[in-house]
Amino acid sequence: MVGEDKPFPTRAALAIGSLVTLVVLLAALPWLLSDYGLSFMVSVMSYLVLTVAWALFSGPTRLVSLATSAFFGVGMYTVAMLIKLMPLYATFAVALGVGALLAGVVGVLTLRIAGMFFVIFGFGLSEMIRQLMVWWEINKTHTMGRYVFVPFDATLIYEHLLGLAVIVFFVGWQLRRARLGLALMVIGEDETVARQVGVNVPFAKVAIFVVSAMFMTMTGALMAPRYGFINPNFAFNPLVSFQVVIMAFLGGLQRLWGPALGVIPLIILSELLQTEFPFWFSVLLGIVFMVIVYFLPRGVTGLIEDGWKALGRPLELQRGLTGPLVDAWGWMSRPIILPRGIAGAIEDVWVKIAPQTKGRR
Amino acid sequence: MPVIEVIFGGVILGGLYALVAMGFNLQYGVARIVNLAYGEFLMTAAFAAFWMFTLFGVNPILGMFLSVPAAFGANWLIYRVLMTPLARRARTRDQLEGETILATFGLLFVLRGAATIAFTANDRYYDYLGEPLRLLGFTFAANRVLAFATAGVIATAVWVVLQFTRFGVALRALAIDPVGAQLVGVDVRRLSALAFACGGALAAAAGTLVSTFLSFNPAIGIEFTMKALVVVIMGGIGNMLGSLAAGLMLGVAEALCSYYVDSGLTLAVAYALFLIVLVVRPRGLFGTA
Amino acid sequence: MAALLEAEGLSKAFGGLVAVNGVSLSVSPGEVLGLIGPNGSGKTTLLNLIAGTTRPDAGAIRMDGEDVTRLPNHLRVRRRINRTFQLVRMPANLSAIETVMAGVLYGAGERVPFKEAGYVAAGLLGELNLLLKADRRLDQLTYIEQKRVELARALATRPSVLLLDEWLSGLGASELDGGMSVVWSLAARGIAVVLVEHVMTAVRALCGRVMVMNAGAKIAEGPPEEVLRNAEVIRAYLGDEDA
Ligand SMILES: Nc1ncnc2c1ncn2[C@@H]1O[C@H](COP(=O)(O)OP(=O)(O)O)[C@@H](O)[C@H]1O
């Protein structure tokens, strides 16, 4: 966390200001970048949303969800199936509903019992839906894929994804200073304690699972117009689930922005390898992931934080342009709390009751 | 085709699933490792059988005498090198499950990617005992009957070992109560490694049998892992006879589904059974060992 | 005074072992009910049944006239039953105040806005002399402080029945005085306390009534002096040296 040496509002203003600037800059990218650059940024943005959404659920609850590609695929394929029947935004809305419903059903069925069941269920979910969709398309609709031709180009996709990213960050940030977020942290640590403070554990888990799945579904839906032709094998690709888990672990889950750090290196890797050597990519991903699991349980964020510690207090370094950004990060990812932090609350109450407490001692 | 023949076909398939699940159950029920890469070992063995058969004309059943010990050794090494550090640092059983899920999830992509690089993503098939065999008035492909018989022999052998040898008793004790087992002098680490290796060996046997009558490619692993998981959960974790019964049930259910609906929906059948178990009896149809 | 919490014929078996066998119990507001008995006699299991951590095989629990036997743990918390654990349970990576805040936010009664929960939690920690430790995590607190944080977490949910499982054990002589006065103040503000305890000085000083369990069954009940003189109780204790 960042030190509390200056009055808070200025820091907050600076943080918000730099974040707004960052978003504006990102929003301007399509006009600054080549086509290739834009398509790269679309990948980055989509995985950013997926990864942060994944961490919303899996971070605090510590239940590894392997179902990302199922929701992503449901979003994408719903749009593909409905695009001839209704306007694009209507298909997005339907996709969102379907994703939420699926997440609700899966959550209610599997999250009430041991975590293992949830993980296993998610592991095969995407594959099963893919099978069902293939069967449906071949036997009932006699198609083996869908064309999605709509005037929704890469720039529009990118801007929508950026909007979604802002929302998912905002939700994550709010969650860290909300009742549900705190409950999820307690659940992740010890469910018995969570029940003993009055938390409805299954409900809390299902609720955040649905929220997280809705972001994933929406990402899939937004990505549908990116590809002219979509079939179930393409939409339900298990590699998506895997990449998201790796990105999140690579980035680290302690901080809200942690998972985001894992996205860019992996997208670069994927750009370099995936088209020409897709299977080497899979091998490399697997190895990277195992290295993380074995040697870097706190992800890159952990490394960075350790680095900061080793370097002394980060704020004593030349702050430069990145200073406010660092503050913003620190501010956004402060572990749960009130606007002025725990320290503020403690100070206030301390001032009020200190004399009595001393007296009793 | 009469329904009875469909059911027999399902039983034959189910025998194989039972074998697959027993191996998984040894790894999960005894060694406490949730091995998401389990199906990849099965797939590797299928390729081994394929190459031995097409290149050197080695009979797949005889080839098992090579591939099964190899798989045993490889899995023993994997446990020693990759799983032991996790077992050592996990404080609770849930933690161990979580960590092994992650590690083997990575392993899955390594193995699958490597297999695709080595063997390409194409479907493979070889013709071994494809001729029809009349049995009890029904017609079956000879290779399926052989696969079923072999699976039956192996499963029985495993069961006998578990039931009647010191080693088997120790394994069962470990499955039921690791702490208690340790107290009565069972070497948990060593035995877990052996159980894990045995599980891998069964996967290799099953993979060989699969290769004799189904076409396969490097991507089939996930489906078999998933089915093994479902069968183990249905039959009860650590319960070998439960795995046997649940494996047969899955085979029959699948056969009925392919006959009446579509053969492309096998995973959906497994899921449907999984759901029923989750809703009705989360501790497995036959309880935990 | 009318009983606030009433349990009737509670039973629980683990496999063949009957841990609690047809035990009934009642407590009124402001009363401290002592629950004693040798180790393994089923005291913790009885608390688990009342708190909803474990489901009873038989018996009924009424809170304030309402049947809560079938309510899950978290709903009993909202019906104002809370407990501490014999072995402290506290989320290892959350600070003391965050744990207590969770209780404030999800506890019984009116919803506390998130922004105020921190103040309420800090107040509770202050009452237990823990204010300066508010941002410490489990491993940065002493055993005694951990026990106090756990009590604060329980109090945060605004309970009217509080089940304390050996909350005073492990305290030194001077700390025991402080601990006893905390329990006493809980009763003084009208909370019905069930006190599982091996420290007999505390039981004598605090409890108006004592219940003795042995091998899952209730073997005696009454005022502390009387019960502790009872021959059967003495035998139960002498049979188990580590009690
Ligand atoms: N979850 C459980 N599973 C099996 N046996 C249990 C469990 N909880 C408690 N027991 C057994 O129930 C008996 C009563 O234990 P407990 O209620 O903890 O006693 P006390 O708190 O009086 O020391 C003991 O024999 C204990 O071993």
Ligand SMILES: [Mg+2]
């Ligand atoms: Mg006890």
